[in-house]
Structures are given as structure tokens and as C-alpha cells.
Amino acid sequence: MIRETAALYEREMIKWFRQKVQLVFIVVVPLMWMGLFGKSLNFSVLLRIPEIPGAEHLRNQLQSLIEEYIVKRYFGGYDYFSFFVVGMLSIFILFTTMWSGMSFVFDRRLGYLNRFLVAPIPRFSIVLSKILSSITRALMQATALLVIALGLGLTLKSDVNFFDILMLYAVIAILALSFSSIFTAVAVRITSHDLVISIANLVNLPLMFTSNSIFPIDQMPQYLQIIARANPITHANNITRFYLLGIGDLGTVAISAIYLATFMVTSIIIAIIASRKIE
């Protein structure tokens, strides 16, 4: 199992690194999102009351109330960009892993899959190699995003330490593992790549907008809040924002961690069941 999976994983990686243009995209795409989108959506500025001549006292009182009850609570500070960037880490995990089924469909179409199926290997090792390569790509993408965002002005909490970074990577690895498992499982019986594209298009924006990646969820209408709280991206963000930006509390983090762990286990089970259906 391990040997075969390693061999198949190596193939995926050789193929990926051989396409040099991929390495350009891994930098360019986050640069676009952070530099253009992230910098234009500066919501926290809207929460600053301008100077009001003759009512400085009232203005300052109001501003401190807004700061305490809105800004700090939801965004952790007036730095919306950092809030956005950390939310985008999970979204980029989704954007990278939602294509993990594609290589499976192409392996089938181009006949490579038959080669693997006549070899005496567990079917799951084929699926697992796809999942692992997808996780690797997602983690590389997230790292590139983080570095670029730091250059563009991402400000982490002042006492950020090694453990916080470790937690960040644990969370995005779990998220990547879950999404890759699901998207690979879905592709197992698909024979047309058009369908994979349709599925990816169907889920990408809804999953982004029904999470707390761009907006906090408290202002959403009730039905949307329910969806947002079921969205694993919301829970990933709860944890990453706590460890990187200091937003939220340990109680929320614990609940989100349990939710994510459950999501991960369910996804892996789905992938295992799906791998039995390969033919």
C-alpha cells in the first residue's frame, strides 16, 4: 500500500513540477487576489467616524464603543486586510483541491488508469496518491499566499509563535485532506472532464460567500448563518484567525476543531468507499 502510493504520488509530483508555468501561477493568482481584491475591500475604514468639530468627546466615545463591540470582535482591529488574507487561506485550499478529481478523469480518458487497475494494488492507493498530491499543491499554494500577503502588509498578532504557525498548517492540511478526498471521490465514476469543471464552478463561489472568509457571519440572515456554520471553511477560519490574528476565543476554537475533525473523518470514509467503485 505505502510503496504503490509513493510511486503513484511521485508520478503526480513529477508531472506537476515539469509544468513550469504552474509555478508562475502559484504566485500570480494570490498576487491578484491579495493585491487587487484584498486591498480594495477595506471595510474597516468605513467604521471610522470622521472628525466632528465641536463634538470630539461624543465622537471619541462612539468610536470606542464601535471599536470594542464591532471592530475588535469581528475583525480583531482596523486591519481588514489581515482578516481577509487569513480567510482567503482556506478559500485557496478550496480553489486548489476542487480540481483534484480532474487528474483522475484524465487518467481514465487517456488510458493510464487501466495500467493501474491491472496492477495488484489496492484501489485506494490510486485515490490516496491523488489526495496526497492535491494536499501538497494546496500547502504550497497557501505558503505562497502567506508570503505574498506578508509582503503586502499582512500583520499577524504581536506574540505569534511557532505553535501558532503549526496550528495554521494543521488546519489547512486537514481542510485540504477533506476537500481532496471528497472531490477525488466524486470523480471516481465521472468520465467527462466537463462535469468536473461544472462541479467546481458550482461549489467554489457559494462555499466562499457562505463562509466567514470575507464577512463575519453575525450580520447574515438566519438561514444563511445556518449554512455558514455548516460550512467547514468557516470553522477553519475560526481557528486560523484565532492563532494568527488573535480573533475569537478558545471555546470557539475547540468547537470548530471538533467540527473539522468530524468533517475530515467523514471525507476519508467517502473516499475509501468511492475507491471500491473504481472500474
Next chain:
Amino acid sequence: MWVVEVENLYKIYPGGVKALNGISFRVSKGEIYSILGPNGAGKTTTMKIIATLLKPTSGSASVMGIDVTSNPDAVRRIIGYVPQDLSADDELTGVENVILQARLYGISKGEARRRAMELLEMVGLKDAANRTVRSYSGGMRRRLELAMGLVNDPELLILDEPTLGLDVQSRLALWDYIKRLKNEGGLTILMTTHYMDEADKLSTRVAIIDRGRIVVEGSPEELKSRIGGDVIMVKVSSPLQNIIDKIGTIEGVLSVDLVENLVRIKVESAEKTMAKLLGVLSSINTSIESISIAKPTLDQVFIEYTGRMFRDEEPSDFRKQVSVWRKRR
């Protein structure tokens, strides 16, 4: 023990297309056994069932006594399979493809590399080993596929249309490799082809398959001798029964029948009978469009046993047609 034993194999695809209609055959050690037939006859389906890629609807198949449906992993370990569609990853190099395949059989990385180079040298791809497969010619790709099918030192090598789409030189070269595998390695090979000459030149035994059924089986020589003489094919403007009857009375004619719009005349010796035949045909007052003499070939064997010309066709299955129409809408 038989290397391959196939018993009464049926395969009906979802949608009702009957691909196999009760196929049975046995292959003994060291043979090259060819399944010959037009496209759509059920050759690839048979190969896929033996290679554990497809489950039969009923019947059984085994390799070295191991059943393909109940113990597929054990069968996979002892077979090499070269599919009809190219299956090497064209973004990888030749040697990377073979190494990957070897590692899927539990061979360590170092051993896999050594074995890969050995196999690539054997099929004449040593110099191209580090080029990506994308740059390979059709013949090189087929040879690479052959090398990939041999990584686990199989008891049985399954070749599905090994020379499909190759030019004459590449085909001849590939035949040489296949023959060498049998002669030097003592390998048992089960292959399909729709080239008559390929089955004739390579096989120890041939099974002619048509519409999911084996119509005749034997060594190429045996099959050809069953025709029992030469064949003259005459195309006349109107092949009427009285013409056929008249030809039948000519001395030396063994049988006359109508294959599509050709009069097929089996004779003891074409040279001896030809003059008389021409005499009879001109006396009937019919215009001859063409005339040809065929020495016994597998082509003629096919016509003899199926009553049809050998050409590619899909099985005429009404339900399949209906589903095709539906899809077009």
C-alpha cells in the same frame, strides 16, 4: 495445466449490447494464441475479462488455474497486459513509465530502475529512455507498452491489438520482438488482432471470432488446409442461380456459393480450372466485372465459416442502435 482457460463466457453490457456469446478456449504454455476477428467482434471484451478489468455476465476465466473474478489480485500479479489504447503517460519519460509500472508490483525503486533499463534495451528504446513519451513515434510507443507489460516477468502476456495503427516496418519490427519473447523467454502470449497476416505469421493457434462467438479454432496451417483448395472470386453483373448451378458442374470445382454479390468458387487447383470456368462464363452471356484467385488464407477461412466478407463492423444490435439514436437527439 492450462495457462488460460475460458469457459462459456458471456458478456452483456448495460443497455443490452451482447458482446460475448459463449466463448470457450484454452491456451497452453509457450503458445501464441491469437483471437482474430473484425472490430466489434468481442476481442477486447475477452481480453479485459482475462485481465481482470471487466466482470463477465456469466461463465468463467482463469489464468494458471486462478479464477479471474474470485481472485483478481493473484491473477494481476502473474499477467502482463498491453491494452489497445496507449497507456503510457506521455508527460513522463520512457524509463519513468516503466519504473512506475514496476513499483506497482512491489519492486523497490533501485531494482525497478535496473529492470526498466534492461527492458527498454530489449525493445530497442535504450537511447530514448530519458525522452518524454510525447516525443515517441507510434512504433516506439507500442514497444514501450510492451516493455511495461513485462515488468513483473509475467506467466502470461496479453496483447490487445499490439500493432494497431502502425506502418509496415514498425509492425514487422514489433512482430520480431513478440516472436523473440516466445522463442527465447518461453512466454505464453494471448493476443487479439484484426490483421489476418499478423495472426498467420505469429500464432501457434488462432481462434476466429465473429459476433461474440468463436467460429473456428486451430493452427493457421490447419485452418487454411480446411478450405481444401484455392478460391476463385468472380464478380458478375447479375449473379443468378443458374450461373451458380452451371459453375458447379465444372470438373474440379468443389463448391460454389454466393458471398454478398461475389460468386465464390472453391476449386482443387485454380490454374487448372480457370480456363474451363472462363469458357462456361462466356457461354452464359453474362458480363464479368472482375475475377480474382486466392490461395488459402485466413481471410478465406473467415469467409468460409461466417459466410461474410472480413470487414470491420459493429454488431447489428437493434437496441444499441436505438440508444445511439436517442443520444443524438
